[in-house]
Amino acid sequence: DDAKTLVTGSADFTLHTYDLLSLKVLKRFTGHVAAINSVDFKRGCIVSGSADNTVKVWSHRGAELTTLRGHKQRVTSVELALPRLVPKKTAWGAEEEGAGFTDPRDEEDKRPLNASEIKVISASDDCTVQCWMPLLGHEVSCLTGHGDRVLSVAADKEAGL
Numbered sequence: 001d002d003a004k005t006l007v008t009g010s011a012d013f014t015l016h017t018y019d020l021l022s023l024k025v026l027k028r029f030t031g032h033v034a035a036i037n038s039v040d041f042k043r044g045c046i047v048s049g050s051a052d053n054t055v056k057v058w059s060h061r062g063a064e065l066t067t068l069r070g071h072k073q074r075v076t077s078v079e080l081a082l083p084r085l086v087p088k089k090t091a092w093g094a095e096e097e098g099a100g101f102t103d104p105r106d107e108e109d110k111r112p113l114n115a116s117e118i119k120v121i122s123a124s125d126d127c128t129v130q131c132w133m134p135l136l137g138h139e140v141s142c143l144t145g146h147g148d149r150v151l152s153v154a155a156d157k158e159a160g161l
Contacts, residue, residue: 009036049075073125
């Protein structure tokens with residue numbers, strides 16, 4: 001259950017998943033060859049960005065699914081962009097279009113993802129932001145325009161990239 005799991009990335013080149021109830025390590029992920037600067041975790045899918053200039057996509061069970069290469073310098077930030085499957089809820093629990101929180105307890109959220117629905121956004125010291133469809137094996141676009149390192153990315157969950 002994602003709500004009970006924490007994912008961390010470290011300067012020791014590894015990721016760990018932790019069970020937040022028992023506070024124990026569930027899995028140790030290896031594969032990067034430099035520090036991991038950013039991680040994101042949604043619906044059993046993990047993405048990591050590293051100083052080795054790569055982005056990796058992982059199963060929460062520990063399998064490395066793919067490595068994305070394209071940045072010329074270290075990856076500083078990553079984000080998974082997945083489709084929204086449940087109505088948004090306000091902090092008070094009422095449905096409201098365009099505001100609030102998604103309800104992770106909704107069973108519809110357990111639907112398996114199609115490979116074409118998984119998108120990753122990554123930022124880098126090379127002054128670019130790259131958008132990927134990682135499980136289809138290609139870059140969707142490379143955004144330029146920054147005059148210096150891009151340190152963080154965030155995508156509108158409704159954008160659909």
